[in-house]
Amino acid sequence: MSPRPVRKATNIYKGLARAAKATWGLSPEVVRTIYITVIEPTVLYASCAWAPATGKLGVRKMLDAVQRSVALKACRAHRTVSLHSALILSRLLPLDIRVREAAWLYEVKRGKDLGDTFVDRELERPVYFGDLLHPARVPEIGYESVENLDSQTVDRLAVVGPQIYTDGSRIEGKVGAALTEWRDGEETWCSTLRLDPFCTVFQAEMVALQRAIRRVKNGREGLVNIFSDSKSSLEVLTGLKTYHPLAQEARRDISEIVAEGRAVRLFWVRAHAGIAGNERADELARRAALTKKTAADYDRFPLSYAKKVIRAASLEEWQQRYAEGSTGDITKCFFPRVEKAYRVLGDTEMTSHMAQTFTGHGGFAQYLFRFKLRDSPHCACDPVKIQDVLHVLEDCDMFFRERAALEAEIGVAVSRRHFPEILDDARKKKKFFKYCTVVTERCNKINKAT
Numbered sequence: 001m002s003p004r005p006v007r008k009a010t011n012i013y014k015g016l017a018r019a020a021k022a023t024w025g026l027s028p029e030v031v032r033t034i035y036i037t038v039i040e041p042t043v044l045y046a047s048c049a050w051a052p053a054t055g056k057l058g059v060r061k062m063l064d065a066v067q068r069s070v071a072l073k074a075c076r077a078h079r080t081v082s083l084h085s086a087l088i089l090s091r092l093l094p095l096d097i098r099v100r101e102a103a104w105l106y107e108v109k110r111g112k113d114l115g116d117t118f119v120d121r122e123l124e125r126p127v128y129f130g131d132l133l134h135p136a137r138v139p140e141i142g143y144e145s146v147e148n149l150d151s152q153t154v155d156r157l158a159v160v161g162p163q164i165y166t167d168g169s170r171i172e173g174k175v176g177a178a179l180t181e182w183r184d185g186e187e188t189w190c191s192t193l194r195l196d197p198f199c200t201v202f203q204a205e206m207v208a209l210q211r212a213i214r215r216v217k218n219g220r221e222g223l224v225n226i227f228s229d230s231k232s233s234l235e236v237l238t239g240l241k242t243y244h245p246l247a248q249e250a251r252r253d254i255s256e257i258v259a260e261g262r263a264v265r266l267f268w269v270r271a272h273a274g275i276a277g278n279e280r281a282d283e284l285a286r287r288a289a290l291t292k293k294t295a296a297d298y299d300r301f302p303l304s305y306a307k308k309v310i311r312a313a314s315l316e317e318w319q320q321r322y323a324e325g326s327t328g329d330i331t332k333c334f335f336p337r338v339e340k341a342y343r344v345l346g347d348t349e350m351t352s353h354m355a356q357t358f359t360g361h362g363g364f365a366q367y368l369f370r371f372k373l374r375d376s377p378h379c380a381c382d383p384v385k386i387q388d389v390l391h392v393l394e395d396c397d398m399f400f401r402e403r404a405a406l407e408a409e410i411g412v413a414v415s416r417r418h419f420p421e422i423l424d425d426a427r428k429k430k431k432f433f434k435y436c437t438v439v440t441e442r443c444n445k446i447n448k449a450t
Helices: 003-019 028-044 047-055 057-075 083-090 095-110 151-157 201-218 231-238 245-259 276-291 303-324 329-334 338-345 352-359 365-370 389-394 397-410 419-423 426-449
Strands: 143-146 163-171 174-183 186-195 223-228 263-269 382-386
Touching (some): 003 028, 057 083, 083 329, 083 338, 143 231, 163 201, 163 276, 201 231, 201 276, 231 245, 303 338, 329 419, 352 389, 352 426, 397 426
Parallel strands (some): 163 223, 223 263
Antiparallel strands (some): 174 186
């Protein structure tokens, strides 16, 4: 690995360090955003080429040094906090794991076989720009919006000829799509499609739309109207620059339809607005998702699914490293699981007092005694008890009233055994965080005064 990206990332951090302090300056969320959007991409540049080097101890240390400094700013923790705790509180993955994650995703995009997860499946890749239709051969494609398909709207828009309604559905982890054709207010034909479970609703909508246009191309009707309640699918199909493979197939079919002197009109309709054809398409799509057992009509996995699988593998690796690590014991009392920690902290404003609570590094007698800032590590409530964060939260007599009030409110004992349970409930978590802030703030004042 070249040290140049590391030097650039370090220089960016130095700028952050001047503007982000423990109690003032840039907020932790802003620091985290700068890291994710600026520093991390700088380090990840060309990661596919040097990812194997992350297995070397020297490279790992170099990456850890870059990340640790920013992670501490992103969670407002003391400089003595371990890297593991800082990464948990700032909701970041270890940088070496991120490098391998980025390299893996690059290989997926290239279509390399990566084992059982993606066997016999292809990534839904954007169409290469050289394979796109020449702009001169692409007819002008647009769609019209219809709020309510009553007789007046039909007359106003001059809707004549067959009407094909399309829809996609994802329910209970299963995905289906459907199209139904109507003439003179009656259904004359329908088709259902099953997609692999990792496909998205957007893919289902696009498949249904593409199949509807293909049906028009294979038919003989001079004009067919296609209705979809997916505005995003219609915008991708009609956009000037689109590289979606299904959209490109549909555009080629439309070009052939126009070349034959025929036409297809596209409409967006509001979902669940009482339009019979649209409601029927929705019903068929749900039925296809839940009951159809045939082979998948479409099985290309989206890039979002690849990212999800790769991130799950990264979190599993990070969880094992975190659990087996010899640091961050206090943080593990609150957050034994990495993924759950990120979910709990995602909507939590990280303050200096909360960082002290989750790490044990702060204004507690035990911590201050380590740096000769106090004569004794013992608590004022009992000369034989060590004053660390777990003591003041669980059984310190100085905070008996606040602890008893909290336990009465949340119905759970305030102990390390119940910390994960408390943090898993939004109501309990909010009250517990308030209690932690009060306790930590008072410890800081007491120990500062003495």
